[in-house]
Amino acid sequence: MSDRLHDLRQDEGMTTATRARIFSWLCFTLGGAALVVGAGWGSSSARLVAGATTVDGRITGYREIVQDRRNHTVKHPLAEYEVGGKIYQAESPAHTEPPRFKTGDAVKILVPPGDPAGGKFGGFVDLWLGPLVLAVLGTILCGVGWWGRSRRIGGASRSVF
Numbered sequence: 250m251s252d253r254l255h256d257l258r259q260d261e262g263m264t265t266a267t268r269a270r271i272f273s274w275l276c277f278t279l280g281g282a283a284l285v286v287g288a289g290w291g292s293s294s295a296r297l298v299a300g301a302t303t304v305d306g307r308i309t310g311y312r313e314i315v316q317d318r319r320n321h322t323v324k325h326p327l328a329e330y331e332v333g334g335k336i337y338q339a340e341s342p343a344h345t346e347p348p349r350f351k352t353g354d355a356v357k358i359l360v361p362p363g364d365p366a367g368g369k370f371g372g373f374v375d376l377w378l379g380p381l382v383l384a385v386l387g388t389i390l391c392g393v394g395w396w397g398r399s400r401r402i403g404g405a406s407r408s409v410f
Contacts, residue, residue, distance in 0.1 A: 280392075291381075302359070303371060306329060327340050
């Protein structure tokens with residue numbers, strides 16, 4: 250199979266510079282997409298922090314999710330909180346091994362204005378870890394793309410673009 254792929258590359262005349270160009274654009278595209286998604290997610294978290302009311306909540310248990318690929322169970326913390334005399338429940342989107350909370354632990358819940366049932370956990374992992382990972386990954390991919398773009402291929406005196 251690899252010989253056939255090699256023959257196809259030779260037939261199409263794909264040079265090292267062409268492959269480098271494709272790789273660079275792919276890195277830029279994926280990195281840019283990661284940066285855009287991370288920025289959107291981060292701005293959503295920032296708007297929540299800026300406009301939400303912080304209330305105290307208590308961990309009441311965990312929701313177990315079985316990941317079929319690995320036959321592994323992950324546990325998402327559940328917390329109850331009170332707004333206006335009514336009890337609501339929030340679920341953390343993040344899970345950790347081992348669990349970062351014990352049943353009964355106090356947590357901060359951010360409640361958006363006008364949506365008391367929309368409370369979100371107010372910790373760093375829940376609000377900022379995802380956007381941070383995407384921003385770092387996007388920056389690295391864009392940097393690799395830039396490096397590939399500006400790298401001289403085969404002793405050429407110009408960049409690959």
